[in-house]
Amino acid sequence: MRQGLIQIYTGDGKGKTTAAVGLACRAVAHGLKVCYIYFHKNPERWKYGEHDTLRKLGIDIFGFAREHPHFYKKASLKKIREECLKGLEFVKKIYQEEKYDILILDEINISLRDGFLKEEEIMEILERKPENLELILTGRGASKRIIEKADLVSEIKNIKHPYESGIETRKGIEY
Amino acid sequence: MRQGLIQIYTGDGKGKTTAAVGLACRAVAHGLKVCYIYFHKNPERWKYGEHDTLRKLGIDIFGFAREHPHFYKKASLKKIREECLKGLEFVKKIYQEEKYDILILDEINISLRDGFLKEEEIMEILERKPENLELILTGRGASKRIIEKADLVSEIKNIKHPYESGIETRKGIEY
Numbered sequence: 001m002r003q004g005l006i007q008i009y010t011g012d013g014k015g016k017t018t019a020a021v022g023l024a025c026r027a028v029a030h031g032l033k034v035c036y037i038y039f040h041k042n043p044e045r046w047k048y049g050e051h052d053t054l055r056k057l058g059i060d061i062f063g064f065a066r067e068h069p070h071f072y073k074k075a076s077l078k079k080i081r082e083e084c085l086k087g088l089e090f091v092k093k094i095y096q097e098e099k100y101d102i103l104i105l106d107e108i109n110i111s112l113r114d115g116f117l118k119e120e121e122i123m124e125i126l127e128r129k130p131e132n133l134e135l136i137l138t139g140r141g142a143s144k145r146i147i148e149k150a151d152l153v154s155e156i157k158n159i160k161h162p163y164e165s166g167i168e169t170r171k172g173i174e175y
Numbered sequence: 176m177r178q179g180l181i182q183i184y185t186g187d188g189k190g191k192t193t194a195a196v197g198l199a200c201r202a203v204a205h206g207l208k209v210c211y212i213y214f215h216k217n218p219e220r221w222k223y224g225e226h227d228t229l230r231k232l233g234i235d236i237f238g239f240a241r242e243h244p245h246f247y248k249k250a251s252l253k254k255i256r257e258e259c260l261k262g263l264e265f266v267k268k269i270y271q272e273e274k275y276d277i278l279i280l281d282e283i284n285i286s287l288r289d290g291f292l293k294e295e296e297i298m299e300i301l302e303r304k305p306e307n308l309e310l311i312l313t314g315r316g317a318s319k320r321i322i323e324k325a326d327l328v329s330e331i332k333n334i335k336h337p338y339e340s341g342i343e344t345r346k347g348i349e350y
Contacts, residue, residue, distance in 0.1 A: 002345060005337055005348075007189075009190055011332070013329035013330065013331075014182075014194075014327060014329050015184055015190060015191075015194035015197075015329045015331065016190075017197065018193070018194045018195075018196075018197025018198045018200075018201065019189075019190035019193045019194045019197060019331075020193075020197065021193075021196070021197030021200050021201070022190075022192065022193025022194060022195065022196030022197035022198075022200070022225060023193045023197075023348070025193075025196050025197070025200060025224070025225050025228040025229070026193065026196070026223070026224040026225040026228070026347060026348070026350070027224065027347045027348065028224070028228060029222075029224030029225065029226075029227040029228045029347075030222070030224045030346050030347030031347075032347045047204075047205070048201070049200070049201035049202065049203070049204030049205045050197060050200050050201040050204065051204075052204040053200040053201070053203060053204045053232060054200070056232075057228060057231075057232075101347075102348075134348060147334065147335070150335065151335070151337045152189060152335060152336055152337050153333075153334035153335040153336075154188035154189050154190045154331050154332065154333065154334065155188065155331070155332040155334050156188075156190065156194075156329050156330070156331050156332075157186070157329065157330040157331075157332055158328075158329065159322065159328035159329065159330050160322070160325065160326070160327060160328040161327055161328075162180055162326045162327050170177060171205050172201060172202045172204075172205030172206075172207045172276070173180075173198070173201070173202065173277075173309060175201070
């Protein structure tokens with residue numbers, strides 16, 4: 001039986017979410033079942049192209065805590081925390097179902113970095129992971145303790161980014 | 176009209192090819208036309224799941240210089256160089272056709288790093304890029320000059336990798 005690892009894509013560079021999406025694309029072609037859960041992204045505000053594509057590939061997608069104070073100045077921090085906790089409860093339900101081979105928690109590192117989730121709450125998710133499930137965490141600011149617990153960690157460093165030269169976010173490329 | 180940039184995903188960590196694949200997934204959902212060209216990968220030896228998925232999404236895929244001395248000890252270095260050059264000629268043909276919005280050159284940095292292509296040959300490809308085409312280069316060992324020419328560069332650093340703990344390459348995850 002295959003062993004599932006914990007993978008982390010963190011750092012300030014472009015490519016964390018897309019690396020997880022690309023991994024999902026690779027996996028489905030081998031017949032693996034993938035679940036993709038995103039945090040702090042609101043598809044009603046932006047069209048995340050990758051969500052449409054993942055759905056088309058038969059991947060199940062769920063979203064939690066769609067608001068983030070960076071974009072929603074008046075967002076209730078208490079409500080965001082509650083929704084992140086709902087996300088973790090949902091993950092535990094998925095653990096019990098044993099329906100998937102790969103579970104992606106997109107931008108969950110942000111939930112920790114910005115104080116919506118506590119480190120021990122994420123650690124519990126890592127510790128209770130079913131043996132055969134591959135768990136992927138993305139987002140800036142993965143903590144030292146979480147990195148220690150993971151099996152594979154890639155830090156995506158921003159060497160150069162066009163935002164710095166004043167080029168704006170582009171549909172189809174950045175979202 | 177949208178401006179196309181040059182993006183590079185380099186470094187020794189996992190996530191370079193998958194980041195490009197994820198970017199392609201995002202782009203097609205916005206109606207952009209993507210072409211994916213890989214170097215030094217032989218789909219007859221390994222099933223690259225992502226190739227099947229990209230094809231399914233209507234993305235055109237081409238491969239050049241499928242052998243690499245790392246896997247084919249008896250490979251002719253001269254023949255590999257010739258095939259890499261054919262790849263570059265093909266890229267120039269694509270430039271003329273103006274059929275695509277995004278062109279991915281997967282692992283082309285390896286062609287340079289391992290001496291199959293010269294830096295000036297890659298630089299010519301970067302310099303002749305049509306203005307509206309987004310060009311993505313992946314692979315370890317992007318040179319300083321190429322990084323300088325690019326608009327967006329992410330270095331994917333290996334912080335921790337399970338190969339180091341003796342876990343073998345896994346179907347659906349690593350290829």
